Amino acid sequence: xxxxxxxLVPLLTALVILTCKNMYSVRWVAFIGxxxxxxxxxVLLFQYNAARAAGNTAQMLFESRxxxxxxLNIEYYVGxxxxxxxxxxxxxxxxxxxxxxxWKMDVLTKEFFFLIMLLSLGAYGFFISLDLFTMFFxxxxxxxxxxxxxxxxxxxxxxxxxxxLALMLMGGSALVLIGILGIYFNTNxxxxxxxxxxxKISHQHIPIGIQTYFFPILxxxxxxxxxxxxxxxxxxxxxxxxxxxxxxxxxxxSMKLGGYGCLRVATYLMPEGAHQYSWAIILVATIAIIYGxxxxxxxxxxxxxxxxxxxxxxGFVLLGIGMLTKTAITGAVMQMVSHGLMTALFxxxxxxxxxxxxxxxxxxxxxxxxxxxxxxxxxxxxxxxxLGLPGLSGFVAEMTVFMGAWQVxxxxxxxxxxxxxxxxxxxxxxxxxxxxxxxxxxxxDEHFRALKDANWNERLASVLLLFAIVAIGMAPFWxxxxxxxxxxxxxxxxxxxxxx
Amino acid sequence: MxxxxxxxxxxxxxxxxxxxxxxxxxxxxxxxxxxxxxMIANVLLLANFVAGFFLNKEGVLFSxxxxxxxxIALEKNVLAFGTLLISMMAWDWLKKHEHLLEFYIxxxxxxxxxxxxxxxxxxxxxxxxxxxxxIPLAALCNFDxxxxxxxxxxxxxxxxxAFASCILLFGISLLYGTTGSLAFSxxxxxxxGGMLQLLAFIFVFVGFAFKLSIVPFHFWTxxxxxxxxxxxxSYLSVISKGAIVFVFVTTLLNLFGTLGTIWYHMLVxxxxxxxxxxxxxxxxxxxxxxxxxxxSITQVGYxxxxxxxxxxxxxxxxxxxxIIYIFSNLAAFGIxxxxxxxxxxxxxxxxxxxxxxxxxxxWVLALAMFSLAGIPPTAGFFGKMFxxxxxxxxxxxxxxxxxxLNMVVSxxxxxxxxxxxxxxxxxxPMEAIKGSWSVKIALxxxxxxxxxxxxxxxIYDYIVSILS
Numbered sequence: 001x002x003x004x005x006x007x008l009v010p011l012l013t014a015l016v017i018l019t020c021k022n023m024y025s026v027r028w029v030a031f032i033g034x035x036x037x038x039x040x041x042x043v044l045l046f047q048y049n050a051a052r053a054a055g056n057t058a059q060m061l062f063e064s065r066x067x068x069x070x071x072l073n074i075e076y077y078v079g080x081x082x083x084x085x086x087x088x089x090x091x092x093x094x095x096x097x098x099x100x101x102x103w104k105m106d107v108l109t110k111e112f113f114f115l116i117m118l119l120s121l122g123a124y125g126f127f128i129s130l131d132l133f134t135m136f137f138x139x140x141x142x143x144x145x146x147x148x149x150x151x152x153x154x155x156x157x158x159x160x161x162x163x164x165l166a167l168m169l170m171g172g173s174a175l176v177l178i179g180i181l182g183i184y185f186n187t188n189x190x191x192x193x194x195x196x197x198x199x200k201i202s203h204q205h206i207p208i209g210i211q212t213y214f215f216p217i218l219x220x221x222x223x224x225x226x227x228x229x230x231x232x233x234x235x236x237x238x239x240x241x242x243x244x245x246x247x248x249x250x251x252x253x254s255m256k257l258g259g260y261g262c263l264r265v266a267t268y269l270m271p272e273g274a275h276q277y278s279w280a281i282i283l284v285a286t287i288a289i290i291y292g293x294x295x296x297x298x299x300x301x302x303x304x305x306x307x308x309x310x311x312x313x314x315g316f317v318l319l320g321i322g323m324l325t326k327t328a329i330t331g332a333v334m335q336m337v338s339h340g341l342m343t344a345l346f347x348x349x350x351x352x353x354x355x356x357x358x359x360x361x362x363x364x365x366x367x368x369x370x371x372x373x374x375x376x377x378x379x380x381x382x383x384x385x386x387l388g389l390p391g392l393s394g395f396v397a398e399m400t401v402f403m404g405a406w407q408v409x410x411x412x413x414x415x416x417x418x419x420x421x422x423x424x425x426x427x428x429x430x431x432x433x434x435x436x437x438x439x440x441x442x443x444x445d446e447h448f449r450a451l452k453d454a455n456w457n458e459r460l461a462s463v464l465l466l467f468a469i470v471a472i473g474m475a476p477f478w479x480x481x482x483x484x485x486x487x488x489x490x491x492x493x494x495x496x497x498x499x500x
Numbered sequence: 501m502x503x504x505x506x507x508x509x510x511x512x513x514x515x516x517x518x519x520x521x522x523x524x525x526x527x528x529x530x531x532x533x534x535x536x537x538x539m540i541a542n543v544l545l546l547a548n549f550v551a552g553f554f555l556n557k558e559g560v561l562f563s564x565x566x567x568x569x570x571x572i573a574l575e576k577n578v579l580a581f582g583t584l585l586i587s588m589m590a591w592d593w594l595k596k597h598e599h600l601l602e603f604y605i606x607x608x609x610x611x612x613x614x615x616x617x618x619x620x621x622x623x624x625x626x627x628x629x630x631x632x633x634x635i636p637l638a639a640l641c642n643f644d645x646x647x648x649x650x651x652x653x654x655x656x657x658x659x660x661x662a663f664a665s666c667i668l669l670f671g672i673s674l675l676y677g678t679t680g681s682l683a684f685s686x687x688x689x690x691x692x693g694g695m696l697q698l699l700a701f702i703f704v705f706v707g708f709a710f711k712l713s714i715v716p717f718h719f720w721t722x723x724x725x726x727x728x729x730x731x732x733x734s735y736l737s738v739i740s741k742g743a744i745v746f747v748f749v750t751t752l753l754n755l756f757g758t759l760g761t762i763w764y765h766m767l768v769x770x771x772x773x774x775x776x777x778x779x780x781x782x783x784x785x786x787x788x789x790x791x792x793x794x795x796s797i798t799q800v801g802y803x804x805x806x807x808x809x810x811x812x813x814x815x816x817x818x819x820x821x822x823i824i825y826i827f828s829n830l831a832a833f834g835i836x837x838x839x840x841x842x843x844x845x846x847x848x849x850x851x852x853x854x855x856x857x858x859x860x861x862x863w864v865l866a867l868a869m870f871s872l873a874g875i876p877p878t879a880g881f882f883g884k885m886f887x888x889x890x891x892x893x894x895x896x897x898x899x900x901x902x903x904x905l906n907m908v909v910s911x912x913x914x915x916x917x918x919x920x921x922x923x924x925x926x927x928x929p930m931e932a933i934k935g936s937w938s939v940k941i942a943l944x945x946x947x948x949x950x951x952x953x954x955x956x957x958x959i960y961d962y963i964v965s966i967l968s
Contacts, residue, residue: 152923
């Protein structure tokens with residue numbers, strides 16, 4: 001498959017949206033566009049598996065490249081492996097669900113869907129890029145839509161949150177830029193030029209002195225995107241102020257850009273740095289997991305609950321990466337996919353609740369399962385997935401991370417693993433408490449009786465995400481098989497260089 | 501010489517021709533219709549720009565006083581193009597102005613001066629070009645004849661320019677004293693870094709720093725920008741600055757190349773001060789012209805960052821950035837000019853809720869801001885990236901970190917404008933702004949430039965190819 005389609009389809013969708021005359025055509029165009037994306041994701045997965053089954057052992061498949069800025073050796077170079085495909089599928093699911101959830105968006109509809117498409121374009125471009133510069137380009141493209149989506153369509157202290165998010169993420173990108181330049185100036189493409197080509201760089205040895213300085217910078221830069229402690233503060237404000245679709249996108253995909261970057265760029269290209277600093281990664285990840293969980297306990301607003309729990313859950317991603325074992329890295333990728341789907345579903349459900357009840361305060365909600373059973377059930381399932389119920393994706397992913405983490409036999413690693421495991425109890429407390437208080441129990445407000453249950457579009461969006469969550473939860477092997485070999489490549493590279 | 505004279509000096513001759521045509525039109529006073537006059541002026545400028553693409557030849561005239569290369573031809577074209585855009589954007593303002601032909605005559609005189617300055621092969625020529633470009637500019641600053649602030653701006657402009665010229669002249673005379681020559685071709689051989697020469701170099705550097713408004717020589721900038729008419733402000737911030745950057749680049753690299761280590765450190769200090777001060781002051785500005793003044797100070801800091809590279813990659817990045825900067829800054833000024841002509845408003849709070857009645861213009865201004873902030877997919881991203889990349893070659897990662905983190909700070913104030921356009925509530929948002937077709941075309945060209953210059957790598961590759 002030609003991977004550039006993944007960039008062209010959102011781009012074309014966005015351009016067609018600009019020419020649309022009314023709200024109906026805009027959302028149908030957006031919907032068709034996202035369905036095409038989903039289809040492309042499916043075709044990609046199918047063709048990838050077929051190619052692997054046929055014995056194609058190249059590290060990246062469907063590669064294509066074109067020279068862009070020759071003087072600086074910048075290329076438009078794309079290709080995918082199992083990890084990128086998992087992320088692409090995640091993006092396609094969340095974008096489609098996001099479009100469906102925002103079906104009723106009637107304020108500046110055209111602009112809204114245009115920006116959503118721009119966001120997805122950035123995400124796809126990021127996941128398929130194999131050139132550091134192009135990758136950085138796609139990472140930064142999202143600044144405009146993120147800021148505008150929150151500032152225009154958001155709620156609460158939206159201007160503050162939008163500014164905070166934009167500036168903190170820009171700070172993250174600034175660090176990423178420094179890290180990328182640090183790598184670039186210590187590479188050689190064989191003809192005396194520096195290169196941005198990830199695969200070429202991976203075959204070279206970046207001096208240890210450079211890695212010592214630039215690994216933490218690069219990792220922190222990407223870490224800001226994935227709400228790494230102590231740079232997580234943009235996440236709760238940003239997620240809770242954003243409109244539903246933007247929250248889904250931010251927590252579901254945008255945070256994963258960071259995780260993917262930590263893995264593909266920081267850890268893969270600077271293995272010695274990763275080895276040297278793995279203790280620090282594990283430390284901040286464990287803090288994020290525990291701190292996030294306890295902070296969630298204190299929240300009263302449903303969106304804040306999910307936002308803080310996202311900080312905790314994304315800690316598992318970093319923990320998996322920091323442990324530096326094949327299983328843990330596979331688990332980290334699975335956690336990215338699982339958390340992306342689950343949190344998108346959760347934000348979607350909260351959005352649906354809020355649209356009907358006009359409140360997100362746990363105290364004011366109650367008994368919603370009786371009046372709007374579909375939304376209530378979706379909410380419950382999202383919550384259960386978040387606390388790691390077997391059969392849903394959260395369990396599989398977190399389990400894999402723990403298994404991978406336990407393989408490291410050092411005391412501190414064990415301690416971190418145990419602490420992270422223990423946090424699940426806290427998760428159970430806040431999830432069950434929030435879910436119990438808001439959808440179960442007696443009906444708090446008489447108005448709730450008259451509420452209408454989900455529309456077809458909301459149902460479709462929920463079913464789509466639920467399908468993916470259950471598909472991973474019930475049959476995790478297809479994802480493990482997809483991601484595993486490529487985690488192995490990262491690990492092999494690591495142990496070749498570090499030698500242990 | 502002979503035929504060569506006409507071909508090599510084509511840009512200057514064509515500008516002079518236009519100036520004379522306009523002068524005759526003025527004296528003849530036969531055309532009463534303002535739009536016709538404006539049309540003639542714009543067509544002449546367009547012809548001048550188009551002519552810049554043909555028959556470019558490298559060569560030297562007047563025994564080394566004047567020289568031209570394909571790089572210089574490109575730079576002149578860029579300036580001519582920017583002037584054309586500014587003239588198109590000033591259409592509505594000039595239409596109401598009684599001295600519209602004088603405006604063109606003055607502005608083309610400064611352009612002529614800049615062309616001579618860029619082509620100079622000798623410090624005498626450089627200085628003459630600089631003066632020719634400065635003095636009419638001061639008159640232009642005063643072109644809002646009934647506004648007190650405009651006169652104030654003109655006075656500040658002429659005073660500070662005169663002061664800068666003095667310092668530059670002093671530096672030049674010291675250089676002449678120590679090297680015995682003013683020709684660019686002979687001087688480098690005699691530069692040995694002696695104390696007097698260093699002093700001379702510092703004076704020359706400061707002279708340029710004044711013109712470029714590098715901190716701490718930036719004090720005139722904000723006041724002059726605020727007081728001058730929008731068209732002149734945009735000319736000051738884009739064309740005038742651009743011309744000085746072009747000269748500065750070649751002077752530093754070719755002429756003072758032997759003093760490389762010294763000016764490298766001077767540049768580093770200037771960069772840190774310029775970016776910091778520009779950023780800090782830009783955050784607090786309410787008047788959009790003052791705001792853009794400080795933002796342009798910061799942008800110059802980034803251009804200097806590229807120059808620390810000390811090689812062709814640095815000059816390529818700076819020239820490329822300037823082209824992008826012309827598009828983005830002119831788009832912003834174009835809209836401010838349209839609003840200013842129609843409503844007289846120039847403050848950021850006046851733009852609250854601007855998007856409601858002016859969606860298209862709102863996007864244009866927002867994209868211009870994003871481009872200035874260096875956010876993709878706008879071209880500003882590529883411009884900034886290449887400058888930072890060029891600056892990183894020397895391995896000065898602390899400086900790069902400083903610059904990269906300051907991009908976050910500058911994003912804050914550019915987003916303030918975006919926020920005003922899209923988000924801030926306003927009871928009585930600005931009415932739909934109408935502009936003439938020429939303004940619209942100019943804005944369209946700017947937007948095309950802001951978006952396409954980045955994706956199309958040909959421009960950068962061309963600059964690199966003529967530099968190497």
